[in-house]
Amino acid sequence: MPKPKKIDETKYVYAVSRIRAIEKRLLDKIKLDRMVEAKSADESLRVLLEAGYGSGDSDVKSVFEYESILKEEHNKVYSLLNELAPEKDIINMFLLANDYHNIKVILKAEFSNQDETSLLIEPGSVPANELKLMIKDRNMSKMPPIMKKAVEEAIDTYSRTNDPQVIDLILDKANYAHMKSISASLDNKFVNELIVTLIDLRNINIFLRVKNLKKSWDFLQKVLIPGGYIDTKVFIQNFDTPIENLVEALRFTKYGPLLEDGIESFRSTGSLTKFEKLSDNFITSYVKKSKLITFGIEPLIGYLMAKETEIKNARIIMVGKINNISNDVIRERLRESYV
Amino acid sequence: MYKIGVVGDKDSILGFKALGMSVFPVTSAIEAQETIDKIASMQYAVIYITEQFAKDIVSTIEKYKDQRLPAIIPIPSNQGPLGIGMMNVKKSVERAVGADILFKDE
Numbered sequence: 001m002p003k004p005k006k007i008d009e010t011k012y013v014y015a016v017s018r019i020r021a022i023e024k025r026l027l028d029k030i031k032l033d034r035m036v037e038a039k040s041a042d043e044s045l046r047v048l049l050e051a052g053y054g055s056g057d058s059d060v061k062s063v064f065e066y067e068s069i070l071k072e073e074h075n076k077v078y079s080l081l082n083e084l085a086p087e088k089d090i091i092n093m094f095l096l097a098n099d100y101h102n103i104k105v106i107l108k109a110e111f112s113n114q115d116e117t118s119l120l121i122e123p124g125s126v127p128a129n130e131l132k133l134m135i136k137d138r139n140m141s142k143m144p145p146i147m148k149k150a151v152e153e154a155i156d157t158y159s160r161t162n163d164p165q166v167i168d169l170i171l172d173k174a175n176y177a178h179m180k181s182i183s184a185s186l187d188n189k190f191v192n193e194l195i196v197t198l199i200d201l202r203n204i205n206i207f208l209r210v211k212n213l214k215k216s217w218d219f220l221q222k223v224l225i226p227g228g229y230i231d232t233k234v235f236i237q238n239f240d241t242p243i244e245n246l247v248e249a250l251r252f253t254k255y256g257p258l259l260e261d262g263i264e265s266f267r268s269t270g271s272l273t274k275f276e277k278l279s280d281n282f283i284t285s286y287v288k289k290s291k292l293i294t295f296g297i298e299p300l301i302g303y304l305m306a307k308e309t310e311i312k313n314a315r316i317i318m319v320g321k322i323n324n325i326s327n328d329v330i331r332e333r334l335r336e337s338y339v
Numbered sequence: 340m341y342k343i344g345v346v347g348d349k350d351s352i353l354g355f356k357a358l359g360m361s362v363f364p365v366t367s368a369i370e371a372q373e374t375i376d377k378i379a380s381m382q383y384a385v386i387y388i389t390e391q392f393a394k395d396i397v398s399t400i401e402k403y404k405d406q407r408l409p410a411i412i413p414i415p416s417n418q419g420p421l422g423i424g425m426m427n428v429k430k431s432v433e434r435a436v437g438a439d440i441l442f443k444d445e
Contacts, residue, residue, distance in 0.1 A: 064366045323350050323417055 006187045009296045015084035016295050019303045027051055027310050028339045036330050041321035048314055066318045070311050077307045078123045081300055090297055092125035093182045094304060099124040100175040106135050107154060107167050150174030169223060176225045190298045199228035201279045207235045208266055258282050281336040284309055306338030344378050346371055347389030351416040368395035375399055383409045389416035390423045
């Protein structure tokens with residue numbers, strides 16, 4: 001394996017200064033509160049527009065445009081970071097999830113003869129239409145090796161089993177393996193730990209969902225993602241026992257408190273809503289550390305994750321408002337914000 | 340083969356997609372009307388429409404009442420039922436049997 005390259009922090013002086021300046025425009029708790037408290041979805045949307053969402057001209061005709069506004073904001077974040085970051089790989093690492101989603105959509109659409117265009121997500125580290133062409137022509141030589149191997153494996157396994165789920169299994173695993181391989185090529189503790197944490201949280205989530213579905217442990221074994229801090233064996237060993245055993249096994253890891261809270265509500269309601277919210281908060285509090293770092297990639301990643309959370313929160317509020325969900329229920333689902 | 344279509348606000352109807360129906364999210368009564376007119380001439384035998392929109396485009400729905408296909412059926416949206424769907428069932432029963440044999444106690 002090539003020697004991990006050290007990130008040259010001095011290259012980040014300009015980028016971090018820009019980020020620190022625009023970080024101030026993130027939606028804080030007060031603004032989110034205003035959105036929740038607003039009398040109508042229109043008013044909530046106006047708060048978003050005031051905060052710099054949308055293209056600036058205030059001729060938004062209907063609240064239903066919120067979806068395209070949020071999408072556009074998402075694009076803006078990535079194009080800004082791509083412009084600022086000296087090392088594009090690191091930013092692209094967070095776009096891989098979109099790539100793998102797109103690959104799944106393209107493959108499944110092909111196998112079921114349907115049109116997929118509306119389900120593709122931009123931006124990706126590889127543009128969606130390029131992915132589409134490559135897969136259509138079965139010419140994946142330009143794809144990153146991990147991705148290429150996964151696509152080939154998915155096509156091959158599907159043709160033998162006719163089971164569309166294998167596409168998800170193979171590509172989800174590849175997604176995390178790919179992120180992990182990029183982070184391994186960087187000598188940066190912050191990024192490495194972030195990826196490992198994401199994998200752990202995903203695995204706990206998988207564990208709970210497989211338990212909910214009452215599937216067997218060998219299915220669990222197939223879907224768990226290797227590369228986390230918690231060994232996948234821990235999950236498998238504790239699978240056929242009461243859920244408390246997993247909580248007990250992980251009590252003294254950093255996930256102890258998260259599990260206790262999250263699983264409590266999972267047990268009483270059977271729903272993962274609370275656990276997922278706590279997981280997101282966990283990541284937010286982790287990336288908040290980047291606020292203390294003067295120069296480096298960390299503040300950029302912090303901003304990126306903050307923005308992702310913000311857009312998620314904005315979506316929760318808008319959907320809630322449009323469907324007349326009560327403010328309390330909306331607030332219960334909101335993620336902790338970065339600022 | 341005939342298909343089933345669902346017209347309404349996106350958050351209410353998206354779940355039907357998982358059942359293999361075609362969903363048509365709309366945001367206004369005019370859009371709902373246009374969508375119904377468009378898909379009525381296609382291979383749709385049943386079109387579900389949320390009551391929230393059905394109440395504003397009664398005339399459009401009436402138009403298809405005496406045609407064999409499509410059957411346009413109002414369904415409650417996620418905002419709760421308005422009673423239009425049930426009312427129609429009642430009317431249809433009266434029309435077929437000649438008397439209200441289902442709800443006469445209410």
